[in-house]
Amino acid sequence: MTDFKEIILSKHLSTLFSKASFGIEKESQRITDKGSIAKTNHPAVFGNRSFHPYIQTDFAETQPELISPPTQSVDEMYEWLTAIHDVVLRSLPQDEYLLPLSIPPVMPASDEVRVAVLDSEADVQYREYLVSVYGNKKQMVSGIHYNFELDPALIKELYQIEKPALSLKSFQSEIYLKMAHNFLRYQWILTYLMGASIAADASYFEKEETKDFPLQHFARSIRSSQYGYVNKGDVHVSFDSIEAYVNDIEEMVASGKLSAEKEFYSTVRFRGVKRARDLLTNGIAYLEFRLFDLNPFAAFGMHKKDMHFIHYFLLYLLWMDEDATEEQMILGKQLNYRTALENPLTPSAYQAEGTAFLNGMLEMLDGIHADEEIVAIVKEKSAAFHHPEKTVAGQMVTAVKEGQDLTEMAVALAKKYKAEAWKRPYALRGFDDMELSTQILLFDAIQKGLKINILDRHDQFISLTYQNHREYVKNGNMTSKDSYIGPLIMENKVVTKKILAENGFAVPASGEYHSVSAALKDYPLFTGKGIVIKPKSTNYGLGISIFKDGASLENYEKAVRIAFEEDEDILVEDYLQGTEYRFFVIGNETKAVLLRVPANVKGDGIRTIRELVDEKNKDSMRGKNHRSPLERIEMGELEKLTIQGQGYTFESIPSAGEIVRLRDNSNISTGGDSIDFTDQMDDSYKKLAVDMTAALGVAVCGVDFIIPDYSRPSTKEAPGYGVIEANFNPAMLIHIYPYQGESRRLTMDVLRLLFPEMLL
Amino acid sequence: MTDFKEIILSKHLSTLFSKASFGIEKESQRITDKGSIAKTNHPAVFGNRSFHPYIQTDFAETQPELISPPTQSVDEMYEWLTAIHDVVLRSLPQDEYLLPLSIPPVMPASDEVRVAVLDSEADVQYREYLVSVYGNKKQMVSGIHYNFELDPALIKELYQIEKPALSLKSFQSEIYLKMAHNFLRYQWILTYLMGASIAADASYFEKEETKDFPLQHFARSIRSSQYGYVNKGDVHVSFDSIEAYVNDIEEMVASGKLSAEKEFYSTVRFRGVKRARDLLTNGIAYLEFRLFDLNPFAAFGMHKKDMHFIHYFLLYLLWMDEDATEEQMILGKQLNYRTALENPLTPSAYQAEGTAFLNGMLEMLDGIHADEEIVAIVKEKSAAFHHPEKTVAGQMVTAVKEGQDLTEMAVALAKKYKAEAWKRPYALRGFDDMELSTQILLFDAIQKGLKINILDRHDQFISLTYQNHREYVKNGNMTSKDSYIGPLIMENKVVTKKILAENGFAVPASGEYHSVSAALKDYPLFTGKGIVIKPKSTNYGLGISIFKDGASLENYEKAVRIAFEEDEDILVEDYLQGTEYRFFVIGNETKAVLLRVPANVKGDGIRTIRELVDEKNKDSMRGKNHRSPLERIEMGELEKLTIQGQGYTFESIPSAGEIVRLRDNSNISTGGDSIDFTDQMDDSYKKLAVDMTAALGVAVCGVDFIIPDYSRPSTKEAPGYGVIEANFNPAMLIHIYPYQGESRRLTMDVLRLLFPEMLL
Incomplete structure (x- = not known):
């Protein structure tokens, strides 16, 4: 041997x-x-x-x-x-x-x-x-x-x-x-x-x-x-050679000492x-x-x-x-x-x-x-x-x-x-180095028995197989059901807006600028109007300034420069009055609607804002760097400025029941609260989100609407909304684990989209 | 007024x-x-x-x-x-x-x-x-x-x-x-x-x-x-008011002084x-x-x-x-x-x-x-x-x-x-700040009469419309005909290889490493074998080292470190014997096959390598930074090392007819020559490229094969190839303006893919 x-x-x-x-x-x-x-x-x-x-x-x-x-x-x-x-x-x-x-x-x-x-x-x-x-x-x-x-x-x-x-x-x-x-x-x-x-x-x-x-x-x-x-004592199988093994086991079955080979x-x-x-x-x-x-x-x-x-x-x-x-x-x-x-x-x-x-x-x-x-x-x-x-x-x-x-x-x-x-019910141990959305999708896929192949865990790339049907998924919801051009469109806010407008949806007017001087030159176009100044293609609310009642030239210039720090192109957009909602569309249904409330605390007449923030941050659902459904509220320069605008410092004690905002932007990633609004939202808006998703050529989309009155149906004459953004690979976690309201298991909807034959 | x-x-x-x-x-x-x-x-x-x-x-x-x-x-x-x-x-x-x-x-x-x-x-x-x-x-x-x-x-x-x-x-x-x-x-x-x-x-x-x-x-x-x-002297139309204008022009037509309103x-x-x-x-x-x-x-x-x-x-x-x-x-x-x-x-x-x-x-x-x-x-x-x-x-x-x-x-x-x-026949003046591939596509679209909307010229994003049919195109060939997951797969060389292998195509064996130490630990697996060491996801041949006859531990380590400079993950892949060809697939046809020859000059027994390079670089088709179909040959450290390997310096005079390589990699972007091989290549390989493209879920793909003998058909028993890379948004210019051989107007093929009803 x-x-x-x-x-x-x-x-x-x-x-x-x-x-x-x-x-x-x-x-x-x-x-x-x-x-x-x-x-x-x-x-x-x-x-x-x-x-x-x-x-x-x-x-x-x-x-x-x-x-x-x-x-x-x-x-x-x-x-x-x-x-x-x-x-x-x-x-x-x-x-x-x-x-x-x-x-x-x-x-x-x-x-x-x-x-x-x-x-x-x-x-x-x-x-x-x-x-x-x-x-x-x-x-x-x-x-x-x-x-x-x-x-x-x-x-x-x-x-x-x-x-x-x-x-x-x-x-x-x-x-x-x-x-x-x-x-x-x-x-x-x-x-x-x-x-x-x-x-x-x-x-x-x-x-x-x-x-x-x-x-x-x-x-x-x-x-x-x-x-x-x-086995009973009369079962003997030799391991000496393959031949001996095969002969013995077949003899055991033939003689009825084993009912089948697997009984050995x-x-x-x-x-x-x-x-x-x-x-x-x-x-x-x-x-x-x-x-x-x-x-x-x-x-x-x-x-x-x-x-x-x-x-x-x-x-x-x-x-x-x-x-x-x-x-x-x-x-x-x-x-x-x-x-x-x-x-x-x-x-x-x-x-x-x-x-x-x-x-x-x-x-x-x-x-x-x-x-x-x-x-x-x-x-x-x-x-x-x-x-x-x-x-x-x-x-x-x-x-x-x-x-x-x-x-x-x-x-x-x-x-x-x-x-x-x-x-950590929102995580999947064993794969907790991956993104939470992928962890939850893996959880559901394991539960339902889809065969999983982790093609690249650093890249959140997996395949799922049911019988002979294989689908690839990246980052929890990027799949073959989307056409490629859709995400390319959505990566570019200007192109997205142009295409949505072309398709008859209500988008706020905006100007695009490649230089500070070009943006400054057009300042006269925006005087006295509510505006939003933002980088063309970054995310997570970075570099965005909102002037609900218009901006002075000085503040306009400051905001323009902040936006240019994030991107080489910026947008100056009409500010729309109303509340922002995130619509999560999968296939031809709006599966979830979310209200995102800017980072805030509720006063109790006793504790300082700092104490209230610390208290709120203790929630195990709040963490850092997207490792949990909600993010901790920071107490940095921006938060300081925001509460200053309301007449406070971190040591102020707001009165009982009073809501103090720590941010103007409502992103969950900067400490905002997520509130499920799916059932409350009028169906007409949900339908619009589905139509927009189709116009963008994708199956999964997160559409951001501004809506003044969510209970009043949208009509052709009075649309009652403005669409401000469409996002591919939208976050699912915020809907699955909202701060308030019903959980929407979007990962299961992704599996249903990919494997309709499973009737999940 | x-x-x-x-x-x-x-x-x-x-x-x-x-x-x-x-x-x-x-x-x-x-x-x-x-x-x-x-x-x-x-x-x-x-x-x-x-x-x-x-x-x-x-x-x-x-x-x-x-x-x-x-x-x-x-x-x-x-x-x-x-x-x-x-x-x-x-x-x-x-x-x-x-x-x-x-x-x-x-x-x-x-x-x-x-x-x-x-x-x-x-x-x-x-x-x-x-x-x-x-x-x-x-x-x-x-x-x-x-x-x-x-x-x-x-x-x-x-x-x-x-x-x-x-x-x-x-x-x-x-x-x-x-x-x-x-x-x-x-x-x-x-x-x-x-x-x-x-x-x-x-x-x-x-x-x-x-x-x-x-x-x-x-x-x-x-x-x-x-x-x-x-108009004849008896035609009088007042511009005083809209009413007067309309009345006059209608009277002119009624009285026969004009045959139609447009004759005014x-x-x-x-x-x-x-x-x-x-x-x-x-x-x-x-x-x-x-x-x-x-x-x-x-x-x-x-x-x-x-x-x-x-x-x-x-x-x-x-x-x-x-x-x-x-x-x-x-x-x-x-x-x-x-x-x-x-x-x-x-x-x-x-x-x-x-x-x-x-x-x-x-x-x-x-x-x-x-x-x-x-x-x-x-x-x-x-x-x-x-x-x-x-x-x-x-x-x-x-x-x-x-x-x-x-x-x-x-x-x-x-x-x-x-x-x-x-x-500059490969460019389109007026749009020459855009990528050449988009310029050529625009040329063809203007010629054929597709309505063009430049959605974002910095982003190479356009729409094309024929009658009521609109298509979006980014970077010359990224369209709705690709599914999103395809490019996501191709962005990741490891995932691409896994999926191609899963689908039965011949890919070289490889190991993936996240650290130098992990790669060094596996060195024994690669001793004495031809290997390619490369970063997981960058392009243009950056950070790639090729050891046709195996690498010493010292060179192995050096190459591993070079690759890690370009990416946080690297691949060590079996080196395949043969010649590399790029297959350009659109829809279900391989529209072009290209042989890329590493940057080289041909000696004449008189001039030095430096002079020969300067001469070759004079060609108006050669430029810099992708502003022309071919790139100038550099004379930097890498080129110096490459000719050293052949016993030369830049001042050496190669004998008449001798080919001196200035690069080991064949990328056009580093001065390589492009040679059209579409007609010579055996159809079996073209079919394989189409099948791979389908397996990756896209309509447009650039597949890189290593083939020892392009004239011998591939069979199941003797595939006769290895696929080493699949690329979304592949370069079209190199096929449209090859250094040698027939031009393949791929931009027209993209238009045919998008607008089959036009029968272009």
Whole structure:
């Protein structure tokens, strides 16, 4: 057999050796706040389980299975697991939680165990068959499956170096076979370190089992023991070679010892084919390791450190000289069973072997120049061989011995994990470096089961796929449904206005200027009129001055210069009397209307403006730099000037009920309040916004209207509005999390626009 | 009547007073290089005259009429006139020119005068009727019509200040009536200054005319004299009021003295209605002044200075106290006729009145703080009253007296003006501040008669309209035919590659890095392989390093740092062996394929590389900063390094026929040569480019392929290519003006894409 260690070292393949694909499947039971299994159905909000890529149900209706897509790193895998948990935890009924234990501490009565309500008749029947063979209590056990694939480039490289008398596929299978052999031999180490099903109530055991198992003792992992969910003793499948494996498994099915190939349970499985026989031609694509208990101390069932540990544990299986024989594998299985039932606070019976194995891992890490972080993790595990109380089971038993009831502990942790998911309900942990609008869209897409590909997370670029239909989305709502010219039009305020006017919409008159002197020359055109002076194409209200009752030449010039600081072209526009509203159009409907109120505080006759601002800024919905639905109110030069205009300083105490404005502009980004106005707004204006969006050739648009009376319908003769801006890629967050009024889930509307066939 | 002067001064309306809309219609005859009228038809390349907004024919088939659209300034009007001339002059047959004189110095025989070949039967019949009444020689005369409209805001403002007992429309008509009255009274001043039809051959005159007109003398303007194209003596129409005007003109038609209302010729016309009667309800929208001869010394028939002069001349007609009576208008007409026939080198008989009028203008200019430029123009005109040789007619006569034959002079000028239009054939004068691709697109759109609206020239944003179908275009080829997501994808090289790969196209493998250290860590993955290191999203070849045979760690690190100077993310990509080609796709066709050869010179065994570069850079197609189809070759640090790699300095003398590369990258923007390869390239690759464009969701795309053998078809098994980049808004110029090979008029393809119904 190939000496992988030697090739990797001599051919400098360490970098490639460390690259891999990862995926996790994590089951757990939904429980009530008492710790008993929930009686409700799988939440309907998750849509159709028959295609859902992230949220399935395992055996029981109460047993969601969370599946991370294949990722290129452990970090990404963990992010996905976090995000899917965020979605599931925030989608559960208020009084439901995810049990952080593999074996429910309180088992339901047998007749209360409900097999998953699936669309497929065959899937339900298979589950009922399993109940008949294994009983239904063991089916209630949950665990984590860890999928692992080496970089195909590594395998190709090794193949080219080694030039074996085999096909590339067969060579690949040989590699995975070696890993599987050694895994079976050394899996007990993982059970020792990470086993976490320390107890089960009496009803868990089959009658004949209880006489053997000392119920009064804790175990490292009942789930990984012979009392776990294992095949009957007459099922034997060789892992010696692919051929042996295929022949054995087919024989087991033919003889009726297994009802189907998938009924063969092993802590490692060959993946990538539908039928075992296809392994002969396609080879093993990747491996699935099914050994892992839920770690109650990890919010998502497994610590990220442990995921890294497993990665290098698996690499070491390939690296090591040894390739376990059939006999050694049988031994390994026995060691694992024994380890599983050891008292968690006693040292391992195989401490020496474990320590030696981890030392070998450390040697490998040294050889491949692995990150220090990884080395530290392995050293920690190594220490746990001398400190059994540091193993997961050890920690659990310690907690119970210190007086904690296992059920109570589980419920407390479950509640804590759910509360953490609700801490920033507008964000999606795992992806919280992305824009909030994309986070919310991802939340909805995960919930509904759209396949997500993060094409570029720095660039907020994703694809969503339903069946064979793929759509690309950037920044939450930029899609193929818009024509390109639309955003190009909207990037240019002058062009936008010209086109809206051409199409018969009411826009304020304006002049465009390329120089201060040109703007000054036209000052006479604007004397005595309310005007707005603004840069041609920047956003967020920067450089905008508003003179409701006209500007003196001096103030006009000042404002012109301020605007020119933001852009090389500026606009001087008629000021329209009325209130500004943002209309959010998707497709042919105005989905939300928002009133934005300039940053303000309401006096109480006691506190100063400064104190009132500080108080208002304490709201967890207010943050900085678009990391929250609302922005904190600043107390800078502009705010100072604004309250000066009302006769105040920051130390003034406004009277009770009095509203003090801190800004003239109403942008949320400068501390304004967002107030949903969708239902109040007369439909005629909503229709106009839709028509404008169509005229601009886009599907998603944020149109800013000035409307003096929102309840009076617009007519051709008396339009009753002026449109002052149209924005592509408009902010969604302000509508989804308004300061006041109803939330409008625009991200769901985006999904409906893109995937009408899903009938969301 | 309102005292406009007083209101404008007291209410500070000077700025508004000076704003106006302008338009020009300029006729001229197509001539041969001998100065005789062309015998060819109106060029078919101009498409259909029945809707052409810019290029029509006047009376004769040989008489193009060039029409500028309404503009908000004289400068813009002049730009349009320039651009339309560029199109017409460059579209004429090689041996045809535009006669710069109002009256052809060589008249064709009567039976050789060809009435315009128009679609409309009625239009042709009307022209034939005109021939029957006026003879066909006078129809051959050309001139310039100047359309003028005051700013409606001015009229509204004046109306609100004055509050007359009239409707706004009637008030507007009163204003234009005053201007018309005073124009008729003082038009002779324009004839004196700008008259330019000094002679006509005998055949021009009706038999009864020749006995009166002293043919041996030059005139200021035969066209503006009684021998011009004027109504018969029995046609009388009052300008006293709208009512009188309408009644008179209707009576003339009823009595058969005019065949139709449009047969009423006057040096000023009321515009904005189809039938005179509509003036009573709609009012006068604007005025048309028809007095102007072609100025042979102005490339487009009238100097811009004179356009400005006319603007303020017209304003003064409103400003002055006087409102000419019927009697004074009749006098004015007589003064004009007399002035027209004066000897151009003698002072005006009405010098005092002319000088006084211009002094009045200067007072007005002072009052409204007009630009010094305008004041200078008026002073120049004033001086011409004391120096008749400075008038246009005066200059013409002086030239003839100095021995120039009028025909020869006209032909020489016509040739000069045509040559000027051909100086930068890839540009469009009038719009040469815009990008060249937009200039060429505008050229084609003007030629074919699409209505153009320059929405934002700084932003290269235009609209094109054919009948009721409007399309917007930015930067020459960004349109509604692209979906928005396509350009967003292409802005991101990583996303582009992922999506192309997902769709089954061959892309080189690559790694993406956000930090130097991450890129360095992966160096082992790239050792010994040809690689390209480049920033993720910048263009023009900046920051790209190519290592065809792999890079040392040192060079790798250097290249990584160079790439990071251009972007915060970089790519390390497999280097593909082969030649790079740019495929330009529009709709579902690859319209052009281009080979770009890195900046190079070919040795001659005599000259140094420096001399060879200087020589190559002399080509007028080579310029700087994208102001020409090719860029000059630089001799900077990078070029120095590149030739060093070939064993040279700039002072080396390469042997005859040897090609020396000055750059490794092939971008045209760094001096590369563009070679059309459309016909040579195997169709399979062209098909692939179309499929990729569709996969990216756009209509226009520039796809960069690496192809080792362009003549070998691509197959599924042996793709024979790698796609390395896809570009939205790809450069068109390099295909339209390649260094070698056939020109591909992609701008026409864009028009075909946008307006398939035009069948261009």
